[in-house]
Amino acid sequence: MPYIAKRIICFLAGLAVESFGIALITKSDLGTSPISSIAWVTTLRFPWISFGITTFAVNVAFLLIEIALLRRDFHPVQYLQLAATFWFAAALDVSMRLLTWFVPDAWWSQGVGLLLGCAILALGICMEVAPGLIMVPGEGVVNAFAIVTKVRFGTVKVCFDVSLVIIAGIMSFVFFGRIDGLGLGTVVAAVITGQIVNLINRFCRFVPAKPRVTVRSAVAGERS
Numbered sequence: 504m505p506y507i508a509k510r511i512i513c514f515l516a517g518l519a520v521e522s523f524g525i526a527l528i529t530k531s532d533l534g535t536s537p538i539s540s541i542a543w544v545t546t547l548r549f550p551w552i553s554f555g556i557t558t559f560a561v562n563v564a565f566l567l568i569e570i571a572l573l574r575r576d577f578h579p580v581q582y583l584q585l586a587a588t589f590w591f592a593a594a595l596d597v598s599m600r601l602l603t604w605f606v607p608d609a610w611w612s613q614g615v616g617l618l619l620g621c622a623i624l625a626l627g628i629c630m631e632v633a634p635g636l637i638m639v640p641g642e643g644v645v646n647a648f649a650i651v652t653k654v655r656f657g658t659v660k661v662c663f664d665v666s667l668v669i670i671a672g673i674m675s676f677v678f679f680g681r682i683d684g685l686g687l688g689t690v691v692a693a694v695i696t697g698q699i700v701n702l703i704n705r706f707c708r709f710v711p712a713k714p715r716v717t718v719r720s721a722v723a724g725e726r727s
Contacts, residue, residue: 510634513709517630518587518639519594524624526598529554530605531616533688536624536696537664538641540671540685548678555596562588565640572647584640591639617688624692625699633709664693 529535535543542557549557566584570577607613631639638646649659668689675683 510636513630514587514634514636515590517627517633517709518591519627520630521624521627522591522594523598523601524620524622524627526554526595526602527605527616527620527623528688528692529620530599530602531607531613531620531688533613533617533691534686535684535689536692537668537689540668540689541674544671544674544678544684547684548674553596554599555592555594558595559588559592562592562640565644569640569644569647572644572651576650577647581637581643583637584643587637587639613688617691618695621692621696622699625696625703628696628700629703629707630709668693 525536525539529539529543534540539554539558542561543554545557545561546552546554563585566588569581605616607616637643645660645663646656648654648663649656652659668685671685672682675681675685
């Protein structure tokens with residue numbers, strides 16, 4: 504199989520795994536992940552609009568912000584983020600349907616679902632990032648802010664996630680008069696997912712190293 508095909512498969516599989524992790528975190532009913540907070544609160548208010556559709560809409564908004572920030576430095580190839588987002592959103596709706604049976608009513612089952620969801624989300628992130636293809640809009644907009652402000656990516660990421668949760672919290676108060684869709688799980692997902700990513704990356708490699716062409720192999724290839 505061509506090396507680029509392996510990278511694309513790993514990237515798409517990673518997005519699908521991520522979507523299942525986010526769905527499991529959300530279904531645990533302790534609050535969704537920060538990056539999905541606005542989309543989930545919107546879906547709770549307008550239940551006829553699926554989580555996948557609201558997620559796609561939010562990510563389109565991220566991409567538009569990214570374009571506005573980078574202007575001429577935004578490369579046309581990054582429009583492929585829309586295709587990646589469509590795949591992710593579709594996989595998220597499928598994941599939510601697959602987990603319709605999961606309705607935890609005890610704290611321990613909610614906790615298990617939350618932790619397992621964070622682990623699956625972290626695995627998906629590792630698979631998505633490993634091929635080094637394109638950024639999804641949620642990461643692309645953070646990178647754009649980092650470039651424009653000249654602040655470290657990690658610092659901008661924390662500020663961005665906190666901002667999303669604050670906006671989602673305000674929306675929740677406007678919609679329901681209380682905090683809904685956010686909770687302890689939102690905080691836990693924000694704190695431990697990155698640590699699990701680091702742990703997985705320490706022991707796993709998802710894309711095989713690109714074959715190195717040596718002088719000997721090149722000569723052998725010419726002779727054959």
